[in-house]
Amino acid sequence: MIAAADRPIHRPADAQLLIADAAGRVSTTPRTAFLDVLRPGDLVVANDAATLPASLRGEHRPTGRAIEVRLAGRLSLAGDEVREFAAIVFGEGDFHMRTEDRPLPPPLAAGDRLALGPLSATVLATLDHPRLIRLGFDAAPDAIWAGLARHGRPIQYAHVAQPLALWDVWTAFAGPPVAFEAPSAGFSLDWKTLSAMRTRKIEFATLTHAAGISSTGDDALDARLPFDEPYHVPAATARAIARARLEGRRVVAVGTTVVRALEHAARRDGRVHEGCGLADQRIGPATRLKVVDAILSGVHEAGTSHYQLLRAFTDDATLERMVEAMDAHDFRGHEFGDSVFIEAHVTRRPARRRPTSRRLPVLCDRR
Amino acid sequence: MFTKSSTPFTGLRVAVTGGTSGLGLALVRELLGRGARVAFVARSRDRVERIAREHRGAHGIVGDVSLKEDIHPIALQVIGELGGVDVLVNNASDLGPAPLKLLADTECEEVERALDTNLLGPFRLTRALLGALAASARERGGAVVLNVSSDAAISPYPSWGAYGASKAALLHLSRIWDAELAADGVRVLSMDPGDMDTPLHALAVPDADPATLKRPEDAARELADAIAAALHDEGRVS
Numbered sequence: 395m396i397a398a399a400d401r402p403i404h405r406p407a408d409a410q411l412l413i414a415d416a417a418g419r420v421s422t423t424p425r426t427a428f429l430d431v432l433r434p435g436d437l438v439v440a441n442d443a444a445t446l447p448a449s450l451r452g453e454h455r456p457t458g459r460a461i462e463v464r465l466a467g468r469l470s471l472a473g474d475e476v477r478e479f480a481a482i483v484f485g486e487g488d489f490h491m492r493t494e495d496r497p498l499p500p501p502l503a504a505g506d507r508l509a510l511g512p513l514s515a516t517v518l519a520t521l522d523h524p525r526l527i528r529l530g531f532d533a534a535p536d537a538i539w540a541g542l543a544r545h546g547r548p549i550q551y552a553h554v555a556q557p558l559a560l561w562d563v564w565t566a567f568a569g570p571p572v573a574f575e576a577p578s579a580g581f582s583l584d585w586k587t588l589s590a591m592r593t594r595k596i597e598f599a600t601l602t603h604a605a606g607i608s609s610t611g612d613d614a615l616d617a618r619l620p621f622d623e624p625y626h627v628p629a630a631t632a633r634a635i636a637r638a639r640l641e642g643r644r645v646v647a648v649g650t651t652v653v654r655a656l657e658h659a660a661r662r663d664g665r666v667h668e669g670c671g672l673a674d675q676r677i678g679p680a681t682r683l684k685v686v687d688a689i690l691s692g693v694h695e696a697g698t699s700h701y702q703l704l705r706a707f708t709d710d711a712t713l714e715r716m717v718e719a720m721d722a723h724d725f726r727g728h729e730f731g732d733s734v735f736i737e738a739h740v741t742r743r744p745a746r747r748r749p750t751s752r753r754l755p756v757l758c759d760r761r
Numbered sequence: 762m763f764t765k766s767s768t769p770f771t772g773l774r775v776a777v778t779g780g781t782s783g784l785g786l787a788l789v790r791e792l793l794g795r796g797a798r799v800a801f802v803a804r805s806r807d808r809v810e811r812i813a814r815e816h817r818g819a820h821g822i823v824g825d826v827s828l829k830e831d832i833h834p835i836a837l838q839v840i841g842e843l844g845g846v847d848v849l850v851n852n853a854s855d856l857g858p859a860p861l862k863l864l865a866d867t868e869c870e871e872v873e874r875a876l877d878t879n880l881l882g883p884f885r886l887t888r889a890l891l892g893a894l895a896a897s898a899r900e901r902g903g904a905v906v907l908n909v910s911s912d913a914a915i916s917p918y919p920s921w922g923a924y925g926a927s928k929a930a931l932l933h934l935s936r937i938w939d940a941e942l943a944a945d946g947v948r949v950l951s952m953d954p955g956d957m958d959t960p961l962h963a964l965a966v967p968d969a970d971p972a973t974l975k976r977p978e979d980a981a982r983e984l985a986d987a988i989a990a991a992l993h994d995e996g997r998v999s
Contacts, residue, residue: 442892442893442896444836444837444840444892446837447837471844472844473840473841473842473843473844474842474844476841535842536813536820536821536838536842539837539838539841539842540822540823540838542837542841543834543835543837543838544834559833560833560834560837561833561889564833564889564892565892566891566892567891567892567895567896568892568893569840569845569892569893569895569896570840570841570844570845570893571837571840571841585891585941588945589944592944599899600896600899628896628899628900629900630899630900630901631899
């Protein structure tokens, strides 16, 4: 059993890194040595999504009962399309209580009004689960942003005793506030590391992926995770990936969300296209990775969707050896924990054809 | 022919602090006029709402850059409402004691307030927006932070101690950050707009003849030109 990291420190001095190479060999090193496991020419791609204050306390107006709404999904990344969200609703209690133990909200029905601090919202639809709804804010986009900024809090974790502030859940390079929970693999990268990459001829690029909620505490809901997640691949990133593939250089994903976005963007013809998409696929042992050669990720427990995704990179025997090594070295799990670096088993041949500039259908407007 | 639509400002996403009066308001108008998408920040809800109403397309954000707890909510709204940020203008300034005082008569709290607004505010907000600025630079070839400075940052004017010291520190912060971020394509500029006919100047020098002072509109034009020049130097494509 891996213990949870219980303090919101992005780069603890004693953070560890477990490495599983392409041959399945497992070793550990201090995480500060992360760049030493990379090679000159590697292209590191990170998710630059900033984390929304997605937890909103309030009241279910028809019953007057206290609720917590956690925004959990959206179909677009556009800043002016923030009226509708998929949301998970909890009953009374707070984050000190494990989500597993949180009571259900009062029965919810379409049309119910929710008072959420300065914001008001309507249940647009219930989504065949007592906690899951489609929610609509009753305000203009700027007023919704202002309300979220003022009243929203980052989604909190029972394993972190002190309340998380927004700065605790933004990576050093966070940009568009579209993630529902932090793309936490990026916590290990600071500006010094980004600068050192440049010195070592390691390329750095970003995409934006609306990382969804990691766990709801409800088995039926958790089985549906991850929800569909919108992403945006900038033109510069698509070009950098095309160049790396052409030259046989590795693409290293920082976090599971980057894998999901890149593999989705390349699903048609193996090439990562610039633009927006909606990642709706599940990645697991049967997935043949088209783009990503290695992943830097957090420590995930067997059974989670994150762990399933790692099975696309390496075989179960290697994953088992990894778990043994992490146990032996007291690795810590969750958002502020230690990290793993896994090289994909099979190295692909470089893409032969030059990339085209065809764009994906535009789902988000990034004017 | 040089037209407004061909300027580097078309569609550019700009955040301006202290955007409801003086130079900040003039900048909001200048940038909107050049086709930029503008989010402005100020403390007074009434003023923010009024300026937002009067300037179609400007996004008003209520917040106080001198408060640590306000910075991330401000950054969230800036990036959320504009969908990213290409230029940040740290313009909001605090004079320190008004009327001005000799440094030996200045209260610690007055120095702290000047530092919170003129130094820590720009530091924190720039840091919170740096990911978005660097992404903009990677994507389009350059981003700019413009810190509004003063000749008081260089000349030791008696009775301008709190303001002058905070602006001197901001100037040095700008220079260090510009050096550190050069490889990322993020320029950090510092500009002295000159003595202008603004509320801040009226606080400092109540009996100044406005006719002898620069119009904030003229200073705003110069600042916008400097931003355009920096983006051009970085090879930015809009």
